[in-house]
Amino acid sequence: MSGANSANGATGTGRMSGNGWLAGRRALVVGAGSGIGRAVVDAFRVEGARVAVLERDPDKSARLTAELPDVPVTVGDATTPGANSAAVTAAVNAFGGLDVLVNCVGVFDFYRGVAELDAEVIDRAFDDMFRVNVKSHLLSVKAALPHLRASRGCVLLTESTSAYYPGRGGVLYVASKFAVRGLVTALAHELAPEVRVNGVAPGGTLGTDLRGLPGLGLEDRRLDDTPGRAEALAARTPLGVALSGDDHAWSYVFLASERSRGITGGSVHPDGGMAVSTARREEHA
Ligand SMILES: NC(=O)c1ccc[n+]([C@@H]2O[C@H](COP(=O)([O-])OP(=O)(O)OC[C@H]3O[C@@H](n4cnc5c(N)ncnc54)[C@H](O)[C@@H]3O)[C@@H](O)[C@H]2O)c1
Secondary structure, three states, X not given: OOOOOOOOOOOHHHHOOOOOOOOOOEEEEEOOOOHHHHHHHHHHHHOOOEEXXXXXXXXXXXXXXXXXXXXXXXXXXXXXXXXXXXXXXXXHHHXXXXXXXXXXXXXXXXXXXXXXXXXXXXXXXXXHHHHHHHHHHHHHHHHHHHHHHHHOOEEEEEOOHHHOOOOOOOHHHHHHHHHHHHHHXXXXXXXXXXXXXXXXXXOOEEOOOOEEOHHHOOOOXXXXXXXXXXXXXXXXXXXXXXXXXXXHHHHHHHHHOHHHOOOOOOEEOOOOOHHHOOOOOOOOO
């Protein structure tokens, strides 16, 4: 299997060399040391993909290497062109090409509103939020692009319910996630027909390490440590579910597979049905 976006009209199953939905696919997952990204790595491997990783945290990277010795792990900051380029090179050297780029990098703002933030704090925190949540996604696409074009591959960026509704994050997080949604739209438009670009927009997620922005003094605060989070997540969704990265990972599998070969510029929303609920501000994203 050489590409995620075949133009030859073959169905996904017709071109698969193994049994998995991603058999033969070569993927790079950026931000995969914990949470949703790590779940994507595991699900992709179950479905037959070979996966490489770019991760900033050295301890998480070492754990990944210990648990999955055949996964090439590049330790580096995805907000820099150099780290993305090194990770793409490592993936291509290991696999001979690249079919799928996934980005799961993100940082949170713990619902801070414009009225609560000093102007000087906004000045710094805005740049930090957009550097991590938006620029890292664009730079990873830039680094992978020649290889994705060659393989007629695909890109998956991580949005959020905050890419669609207010109240699940503060003004900086929501704005940054709307911008990721903008990347999906702009890149899908620009890169068709060679490369498909889609988003996954998870709802609040259990079992991740998502932390606050250092510029807001929130780097030691983990969203998952919020008391009563599982109950609160389930209570506010029409489906009454509190989802984990393992749940979301199958949306990434679908969008990375040829079963979605007619989809670009779209998003899958594993969020318990937020679109048919009423968005309201509360203290649990
Ligand atoms: N946790 C939630 O409730 C939730 C809900 C919706 C969307 N999201 C989004 O899902 C994505 C994944 O979040 P998560 O909850 O799994 O958090 P997480 O912190 O567990 O995963 C993010 C990973 O990216 C890594 N990372 C962070 N900055 C990086 C950088 N500059 N370079 C390289 N790696 C970096 C982290 O070390 C971590 O391993 C984020 O974009 C987040 O905004 C999370």
